[in-house]
Amino acid sequence: MMQKYLIVYNGTAGKADNEAIAKSVRQKLQEVGKQVELAATESEEAAIKQIQVAVDNYDCLVTIGGDGSINTACAGFLKAGHSIPLGIIPGGTVNNFARALKIPLNTNKAIQNLIDGSPAQVDLGVIGEVPIVSSLTLGRLADISQDVKQDDKRKFGTIIYLFKGIKELFTNRSYKLKIDANGNSEILRAQILLITTTNSVGGNVAFNPEARYDDDYLHVFILKKFTLPKIMTYAAYFLSGNLKNARGVKYLKCKQIHIENLSSRSIKTRIDGDPALALPITVKIRANFLRVILPDDC
Missing domain, CATH: 3.40.50.10330 (Probable inorganic polyphosphate/atp-NAD kinase; domain 1)
Structure with missing residues (x-):
């Protein structure tokens, strides 16, 4: 008790x-x-x-x-x-x-x-002793978030990301990354990389129906292109929970992923909405590390 x-x-x-x-x-x-x-x-x-x-x-x-x-x-x-x-x-x-x-x-x-409610076991993403409760982003999505001030977020809510993101969409910046996961190594160019620990992103709980807070996996989305012509397509896939099936999106599940920066400029991440570590990073899942009090019908 x-x-x-x-x-x-x-x-x-x-x-x-x-x-x-x-x-x-x-x-x-x-x-x-x-x-x-x-x-x-x-x-x-x-x-x-x-x-x-x-x-x-x-x-x-x-x-x-x-x-x-x-x-x-x-x-x-x-x-x-x-x-x-x-x-x-x-x-x-x-x-x-x-x-x-x-x-x-x-x-x-x-x-x-x-x-x-009752305590339920919940996974936690980690980079060493740095926790990832919900999500890690890098690339243009992180760049957009970097431009959003805390006062603006409180004042306007999530819509502020849309306004700040329009400017970013007119650029065509990509990042050269080396990805090691599930025993495979790959070098690729990407504009956005997103790691989640649950089924929800940005408050959209239908984002990834395959994911659960206790499934013992990291869920990784790599978007090779994030341009104005693609934004509506991605938005539809995002809202329907099928982003991983969209053309130009690479999706993988893993318990650990190492991400290395092969670009000339520094690449910083955002963790749970806040500025965080620069690459390289190794992200792991700590299965059932948390015990969160949840509604009994959860």
Whole structure:
């Protein structure tokens, strides 16, 4: 039985909503007899350290926010070498991971899920001790995201990516990559590479019906062309869950992939929507590393 809960939230200025939500979660959990402590953190580094220590002192960790906040929690788990059950109160712009796991986006329903739900084993992508909760992108998709400011994302939502992406679509930049996966090595040119750990991308839970959060695989999509003539075709395949069948798209499932940069310019990745490591990288799947509290009908 989970009795001791730690609620970690961003306590910096401008995040007053997080504190109010954290106190509401504490009240609801205390009403059902749980011991609850709050931890307001001022930085990602402080949050990771707090969570690293918490795994040996609490029965459950609750995080408030989007994929970036969940990523921070997982970074603390990786530092500790193991995890405890994770409760999620979605509070981001897209909440892709929560959508994939059918965690309620409504705050009150998400709090109730902490009480009524059960921990389920969930896979985690990793690059060493760097977690990948939902997705890793590189190439032009990452370039588009790089141009999106956090304030604009909060103000306009996901539509801002479309406006920023139109400019990028008028370029024809590609990247020369060396890919090692499933015992095969290949050199190719690509404009976008996407790695996912669930069936959802950008909040579209129909993106890849073949994928599950506990299937023990990374799902890799390599788009050789991402131009204006192809955008409508890709959009249709994306929305229908058939992107891997589109012409010019290479798809593979693997437990590990090594990606090397053979281009003259540096190639940086984005992980769960935030700027991350530059190539080369080796991505692995940590099967069942997480235990996330999910609705019982999930």
